[in-house]
Amino acid sequence: MTSAKPDHPGPSLDLETAAQLAFGGLVCGVDEAGRGPWAGPVSAAAVILNPDDLPPGIDDSKALTARARERLEIEIKARALAWGVGFASVQEIDSLNILKATGVAMCRAIEALSIAPVAALVDGNHAFALPCPVRTVVGGDGLSLSIAAASILAKTARDRLMIELDAEYPGYGFAGHKGYHAAVHVAALHTLGPCPAHRLSWAPIRALTARSAEIGSESR
Template sequence: MPRLKKQTPTLVEEMALFEQGYSFIAGLDEAGRGCLAGPVVAGAVILPEREDTLELFDGVNDSKKLSPATRDRLYDHIMQHAVSVGVGIGSVDEIDTRNILQATKYAMQLALQQLKPTPQALLLDAIYLPKVPLPQRSIIKGDARSLSIAAASIIAKVTRDRIMVALHQEYPEYGFEQHKGYGTAAHLDALHRHGATPQHRRSFAPVRELFGLFASSENNN
């Protein structure tokens, strides 16, 4: 039985927009939507319109498919060779106040504002930004299909991981350096032993339910 060829991002979506006359196309993606702690981070990347762009960004892929060391290396490469890179952050307060989807869109809008030149069209991973008056293409599993979105996923993931490593120094008992805020068994155990930090998302069920248990306990005393 022949081995399936590993899927790698292409420039098919970008080329279609180039052919329509758009010169600056931004790929966008986020990291941290499913975490219990820490912000949601969005990356926005405009890649150069060159014949050798695929070769120049060889190895860029969905950040989830890459090792931390590879992500770090590609992060530096993207920062050096992309036309422009932007990062936006949706804080824990933003997430709890507006919900995770709206906080993600807010972070993406912030990332777009950092891009120079201003993008003329957007490629996004399964999301749409109604407040951004630009042509947009929302692509299912876009980080595995579009090179621009894949590059943005690396920028978002590495940026967020570095934020969580910094938070580990402040809250070492939670293991943020290891799980980056995701709901692992170790993280849930730390939550039950130590309670929640200001960096935990109280609107997310595991944290909200924990606070409910604490509230009941306090009311019974």
């Protein structure tokens, strides 16, 4: 497992180069988006970058503006040797738990690659069971260019889906907060109750659902 250093100048291909030498082939970077929200799926992306055609400006998606992420998404998809995106649904999150569902999304992202990697560099400290060997990298989206690229694709893909869910389930503000805890989200839940896009296994949603049922039984 590798950890990011506070004074690290930014992501590079150093970890990819070392992994390619160790495993004898192309490696992908893998990251997820949406493990913490109350609503919507969790997404993951896998990217095999072309070292001879790197889009400038790749960084941890959290360090970029939405406009920069959207620009880089186009560049990454156009220049990478291979990329893939996968999702795990709200139903899978509720039935499996978020950690296992994240692993499912990562597997789907790797399986969507047009080139099979010999190993994966995965952001974080959990070695998910993936279709290839895994090296975990704590703070990987700030160390590895391919993980950073994956963080961008996972984030933009999920953001787009949350905008679609906002149109499907109006009133919750999904397009703005993307399913995360926000005052407008809490207020909407109190007014409207949960919708099919909500993770019913999440403690705040469970508590709200239980309270609504309690009030309903008291009013009968």
